[in-house]
Amino acid sequence: MVAPSLLSADFGNLESEMQWVNASHAEWLHLDVMDGVFVPNISFGFPVLKHVARLCTKPLDVHLMVVQPEKFIQQVAELGAFLMSVHYEACTHLNRVIAQIHEAGMKAGVVLNPSTPVCMLEDVVCDVDVVMLMSVNPGFGGQRFIPSTMSKLARLRRLLDESGSHALVEVDGGVTLDNASMLRKAGVDMLVAGSCVFSAPSPVEACNQLASL
Ligand code: DX5
Ligand code: ZN
Secondary structure, eight states, X not given: OEXXXXXXXXXXXXXXXXXXXXXXXXXXXXXXXEBSSSSSOBOOOHHHHHHHHHHOOXXXXXXXXXXXXXXXXXXXXXXTOSEEEEEGGGOTTXXXXXXXXXXXXXXXXXXXXXXXXXXXXXXXXXXXXXXXXXXXOTTOSSOOOOTTHHHHHHXXXXXXXXXXXXXXXXXXXXXXXXXXXXXXXXXXXXXXXSHHHHTSSSHHHXXXXXXXX
């Protein structure tokens, strides 16, 4: 399954970008919110997200790269998002934040930066619906995949199996047509793909090709 990331879209042509996404085999639309504090970049905020939510027929996967993401749970729920993912590194009280996301009627995802080990999730994997590994340092599209993500994925798979968690595994950053099969074999359920899809000669074909792997 694949979730194209809006970060690499042409923001001057959101209607046509959403038209191809709606017609594609994409499972979700991935939305990256950045605050310039948790990550060294700023992306888009709720006015843009509301516009996109109106245009997009795919389920919305909202990835918050912000400090204190719990402040925005209500606004993300009001967008109609089905999944809100927060960073382990941004939540002092992660267990509470996960419960609050569920109370707001959404699925909850937890995200790990490349330098955060999988073992930090031992006590939450049974409470979350998605575990997402960053395979680049978050903040920018178009970066190169960090190879050590592969051994981390093996450790995550083991942790999920041993704890009986049914969380989906998502990988975000540097996904390409060249590494997608390897990621699938490593047990990745959802591939987030930004630049590799949006900069392709035919984004819809690139997206469908990733979805078929
Ligand atoms: C990076 C974002 C990603 C980004 C991925 O901080 O979280 O979702 O859009 O872009 P690519 O696929 O170009 O690495
Ligand atoms: Zn993302």
